Amino acid sequence: MHRETIDFIKKLYNTNEFIPLHEPRFLGNEKKYLNECIDSTFVSSVGKFVDRFESEVAAYTGAKFAIATVNGTAALHISLLMAGVESGDEVITQPLTFVATCNALSYIGAKPVFVDVDKNTLGLSPEKLEHFLVNNTEVKNGHCINKITKRKIKAVVPMHTFGLPIKMDELIDVCERFHLIIVEDAAESLGSYYKGKHTGTFGLLGTLSFNGNKTITTGGGGMVLTNDENLAKRAKHITTTAKMPHRWDFEHDMVAYNYRLPNLNAALGCAQMESLPNYIKSKRKLALEYKTFFQNKLQEFITEPSDAKSNYWLNGLIFPDLMERNKFLEETNDNGVMTRPIWKLMSNLSVYSLAQTGNLENAKWLEERVVNIPSSVRV
Numbered sequence: 001m002h003r004e005t006i007d008f009i010k011k012l013y014n015t016n017e018f019i020p021l022h023e024p025r026f027l028g029n030e031k032k033y034l035n036e037c038i039d040s041t042f043v044s045s046v047g048k049f050v051d052r053f054e055s056e057v058a059a060y061t062g063a064k065f066a067i068a069t070v071n072g073t074a075a076l077h078i079s080l081l082m083a084g085v086e087s088g089d090e091v092i093t094q095p096l097t098f099v100a101t102c103n104a105l106s107y108i109g110a111k112p113v114f115v116d117v118d119k120n121t122l123g124l125s126p127e128k129l130e131h132f133l134v135n136n137t138e139v140k141n142g143h144c145i146n147k148i149t150k151r152k153i154k155a156v157v158p159m160h161t162f163g164l165p166i167k168m169d170e171l172i173d174v175c176e177r178f179h180l181i182i183v184e185d186a187a188e189s190l191g192s193y194y195k196g197k198h199t200g201t202f203g204l205l206g207t208l209s210f211n212g213n214k215t216i217t218t219g220g221g222g223m224v225l226t227n228d229e230n231l232a233k234r235a236k237h238i239t240t241t242a243k244m245p246h247r248w249d250f251e252h253d254m255v256a257y258n259y260r261l262p263n264l265n266a267a268l269g270c271a272q273m274e275s276l277p278n279y280i281k282s283k284r285k286l287a288l289e290y291k292t293f294f295q296n297k298l299q300e301f302i303t304e305p306s307d308a309k310s311n312y313w314l315n316g317l318i319f320p321d322l323m324e325r326n327k328f329l330e331e332t333n334d335n336g337v338m339t340r341p342i343w344k345l346m347s348n349l350s351v352y353s354l355a356q357t358g359n360l361e362n363a364k365w366l367e368e369r370v371v372n373i374p375s376s377v378r379v
Helices: 003-012 030-040 048-061 072-082 100-108 126-136 168-177 229-239 263-293 322-334 361-367
Strands: 065-069 090-093 111-114 137-140 143-146 152-157 181-185 205-209 222-226 315-318 370-373
Touching: 003 263, 003 322, 030 048, 030 263, 048 065, 048 222, 048 263, 065 072, 065 229, 072 100, 072 152, 072 181, 072 205, 072 222, 072 229, 090 100, 100 111, 126 137, 126 168, 168 181, 222 229, 263 315, 322 370
Parallel strands: 090 111, 090 152, 152 181, 181 205
Antiparallel strands: 065 222, 137 143, 143 152, 205 222, 315 370
16 A cells, blocks of 8 residues: 555665654764764763764754753753753643653652643644643743642743744743743754744753754764853753862762763764754755655655754654554554654653643543654765
């Protein structure tokens, strides 16, 4: 049934071999910089490549400050702490996300509250958020209070799913009215823009991921983005074990984290940043070819929302129903083309099944229909 699609994808990647969903590309100075790093002996948490990588990511995204971390989950954990989220607070996020989004707030002892997504962005819906807040919360003494649980709702964490920017202007308007801090999970959206501004730079803080399956990779790695100098300094301090500057003494002034990105990983990242513009160009060209192919097909190709420019990290299809989705998954994977369904809703995982939710009709609809197809940069 899906032979034409399988043949098309194999033609796109010019191979009859197995085609992964998203694999890294090392086409530039990766080996050169890694060798430089090894020769310097500074392969761990201190070195020139860490500083350079932070500077280059800040410049690319337009953020004033960027703080490198060992992975994207650590970046989100620290960002939530910097936003003032405490144990017992609630954080609103979307149910259609990777589990790390929820895990990061759980590390603090905060509780997730799930609000529905929009079908066209696959990300947190400002309209659904407003509906939930109007009907379930009240603002007291500058704090948003959940009338059901009596807890403070401290922050909102939208996630730019597959690199598709959400409606940030509308989200900001809602959050300002209800005194909620925005921490963006932009893990998947390096190179994505909403109204000309890079994702991850709208909220008080934002985070990126450089996992092996992302648009660019450092093997593992993440980044905190912020325009607040004080928050940036605190984030750097708490991710480097809160060690006080001294030539030899070991003085630590708070309980902190060893979330430092090794110089070795940062060297890889610096080389990858040099290739990023071409990677984005390649991925957007691939998305256009997919869009053209899937016109008038059973599946609908997911395109970037209006007012947005997506990096098209992972390309996606929407099927008519669960049965058609499963047929496609089985046939493609049986024929050497890796495809994957979208994540199970966080509210359906046992660890988050007791969390409060709004009406999740869009997320449930998408959960049964969305499939990701091969999206690696072509060479």
